[in-house]
Amino acid sequence: MKAVVFTLGCKVNECESDALIAGLIKRGYTVSDKLEPADLYIVNTCAVTAEAEKKSRQMASRIKKLNPNAKIIFTGCAVEKNPKSFAEKSADYLVTGTFNKSKILETLDAVGERVSPPCLEYEEMETPKTLRTRAFVKVQDGCNNFCSYCIIPYLRGRTRSRNPKNVINEIRQTNPKEVVINGINLSAYDYNGLKLVDLIKSLSGLDTRIRLGSLEVRVIDDEFLSALKNLKNFAPHFHLSLQSGSNAVLKSMNRHYTADEFIEKVDLIRKYFKDAGITTDIIVGFPTETEENFKETISLIDRVKFSDIHPFSFSPRQGTVAYKMKDLPAETKKQRLAVLLEKKEQCKTDFVNSMKGKVLDFLFEELKDGYYQGYAENYLRIYLKEFIPDGNIKKVKVIERYLDGALCELQGE
C-alpha cells in the first residue's frame, strides 16, 4: 500500500507530518511526499494566509484529477478553521482538525467529518520518520499571544509544552545530523516551570547539530545566549519575527516589543555569535501601516542587516481583530511588497559578501540541477559543484553569491 503525505505551512506541521509518516510505515505503507498514484493521501493544511488555505483546498482537486477514487485525509489548521469547505469536497473524506492528530491513523476506516475537541496537554505522537536530512522536533504547541492579525491561537488552542525527557529520547532515537527544535510559539515553552533556556541546557550532551525555530525577542538575554554558546553543536541561526519596524504598527498588531528592543536583542546576539544568520518575517500593508510606518520598517532592515527576510502581504483572517480593520488598497500592498522583495535580495547579497572567504560547516541535503545543496550552520544555502556525500558535516569556503545562497568550495579534512 502506498500513501502520500503533503505538508503545507510551518515547521510544526512538518514535525506532525513526520510523525504521521512513521505511523504509516509501521502500518506497512510506503510513503512519498510527491503527487503520484497512491491508496491514501494525507493533506496537512495551513490557514496562516488566505493563499495557504486556498492551496490546501486546491490539493484535493489535484489529487482527485490524478486518482478519482483517492481516499484523502485532511488535517491541520485550515480544516480546524473551516471543516465544511473540506468535507464538502467529497463524501468520502475523513476530516480532522489540529487536535488529536495522533489518532488519525487509528481511524483510517472512518468516514465523514471529525473535528476533534481541543487538547489542554501536550499531545505525544509517533516518533517521527522524516523524508529530509534535517529532522524537525516539535516541543510546544498552541499560542496565547493573539497577535491581532493571526488566526493560529483560535485554531491550535492554548500553549502546552512537551516533557524534555521525551524531546531528548526522540532526538536520541532518530539520531539525525541536525535537529530543528520547533513550536507554534517556541518562546512560550514551559514544562512545569522549565523554560526554553532549561530545555536548551538539557540538550548539551547530544551529538547532533541543533537549530532553533522561530523565536520571540523577549527570550533573548545573556542567560539564553550563554546556554546556546555552551551547546557544542549549536547552529547560530536566529529567526526573529519582526513583522514591522514601526512601534505604532507593532502596537496595533498586539506585538509586545518595540523596534528599539528588537535592535538591542539583535546586537546582543551578535556579541555572542558574530557570524550568526538572522532572519525575519515582515508583514507589509497591515491596515494601520502608513507610508511613514513602512519607511520605519525599511530603516530597521538597513540597520539590522538581516541575512534573509520573508516578506508577505497582510491577509485578513476572519475571526481576528485585524479582520475588522479597513484593509489597505491592493496596489499599496503590492508596491510595498515589491520594495521588500528588493530589500530581501540586497540582504542576501550583503550577507554572502560578509561571509566571502570564511569556512562554514555544510550539511548536504540534495543533489539538484547539478549542484550539491544544503545549509551551513548560519542557514546560508550552500551550492557545491563537486562533492561526495558520506552523511557527515563538511567544511566549505564561501566564494560568491549564487541563486538564493552561496557558491562554495569544499575544504580539505
Ligand code: SF4
Ligand atoms: S505569536 Fe502571534 S503570530 Fe505567532 S502564532 Fe502566536 S498569535 Fe500567531
